[in-house]
Amino acid sequence: MLTRTIAFLDSATLAADIKLRSPSFPHEWRNFAATAPNEVIERLRDVEIAVVNKVRLGRDALSELKSLRLIAVAATGTDCIDTEACRDLGITVVNIRGYAGVTVPEHVFALMLSLRRNIIAYRDDVRAGRWQDAGQFCFHDHPIRDLSGATLGIIGEGTLGQEVAARARAFGMNVFFAAHKGVDGLGPLYTPWGEVLARSDVLTLHCPLTPATRGLLAMPEFEAMERRPLIVNTARGPLIDESDLEEALERGLVSGAGLDVTLPEPPAPDSAFMRLARRPDTIVTPHVAWASHQAQQALAEQLVDLIEAYAAGRPRNVVGEDC
Template sequence: MKIVAIDAYTLNHGDLSWEQINTLGDLVLYDRSVDSEVVDRCKDADIVLTNKVAFNDAILQQLPNLKLIAVTATGINIIDIDAARNKGISVCNVPDYGTDSVAQHTFALILELTNRVGLHADSVARGDWQVCKDFSYALSPLIELKDKILGLVGFGSIGKKTAEIAAAFGMRVIYHTPSEKTTDLAEYAELEDLFATSDFISLHLPLKADNKEFVNKALISKMKATAFLINTSRGQLINEQDLADALNSKTIAGAAIDVLSAEPPPVTNPLLTAKNCMITPHNAWMSREARERIMAITFQNIQAYINGATINKVT
């Protein structure tokens, strides 16, 4: 059984062990792979591990031995699911591994927007405090979270964990999903109402064909001028030019995002130079603890497949 990890470094930077997965077959590791290398590297593979390297129909047609794609993440938009199903290739993923890490990062972004700790720490390091005429100063407005409204678009495990953290800050939480859910953590709101009333809007939903760039000029225009947008889900959920325009015109107060439509981003991405837009490099999921869970669940997925009882199966 040949197992190929096509972008191994994404999951394991050298601080984790592949030993357990290696017991399941002949494991071949490639730290990084570009599209032109995928077919050659996977042509004899029975099982492929991928985090962000895409497998479309054209690639799958050239991999006759492939039986299982183990996605080392939750999102499966990198896989042509219909093509895999037609070729009899099973696909599995890793759900819920990063719930706590991503919710924590969401609030790290919110707190940076409200307290600007990094901005002020850098100011002190430059010597600004030593020459200040006053005993304290602020370079931007400092915002208290208590009684502010947090609007969550998507209310799965990460959304619910984010709501729990918000409650500790004394925030009021509202949420939107296609259908209302029974919960004591938040109040249901229609999407446009959520955008119109929230002080902070945080996206927590998977990318699908029907929600690409749903956060666009029309929806952003409903936000308060004092409101902030946070995205730790998928960059393609936002029309980036529309968001940049809103930030540059001060239609909204700011944004903090961990994901972009193309990663790494081209220098032409409008959000890179937008006003009051903080961007982290898609690392909300990347805590050691979360990656350890991915490794463990991926091992279980592959082991179950070999034993004829696939778990976390997508197709």
């Protein structure tokens, strides 16, 4: 029976305690914790199945890989893969779906609650002795605002957006899904883009990164935000112009930000993202909204399922066919 060669180019993107079961067919599995751009071709030269999370596979590299027939992306987003080149070259691309419906929404609410209630500011004050200085049972140095009764604008109406909406309603929030920027008449689910910007107390992003969504929130949008909302981004960094967000925070156009993503990752030490990370009105986390233990294990199980489905001649989750 044919032995298939599989290479996971950035296995360290999964936590060390995640169990990745062995595919059921004869195979050779090559594991690389990380792969630099100049190592991609050599590591995949005789490989049929590539597993990647964030390693970029562009047309030039793909054209050199004559044995490659499947790219299994260990994530939902496929912006690291030149999918058009894959179509031209007869390479199937599959991705993970539906595994993050709990972990990402919970992270979104962790950021929302921390910022609305100034949890980190109060924690830091207690560590610094401010409670003792107050001389009474509490102190009120930082405003605390409930989520109940607040308006949540959601940009992106897919699984994650819907799961965030369900939790928001349980908190008593008013929920609006934003119509696509510059598009009208999308139906009753959607509220016009400009109205969502004007009415939201919190804006959270759950849309893919495409040419149309790059820079989706920049200074014109921040200046249209009448209620100084919190901005939460657990999707893709380039959806927001980070320099404009920094200026918007300085000018008081928005009241805070919870950010889990940027570009590149990790960010440069002198980047706008790192300046945002040092602000008291901003919480940043290192692209871990997706990464609960349960979600990573579900991802690992689905990843092997997809590889086995391809080997059986019945590929599933094929990007561009059944998204």
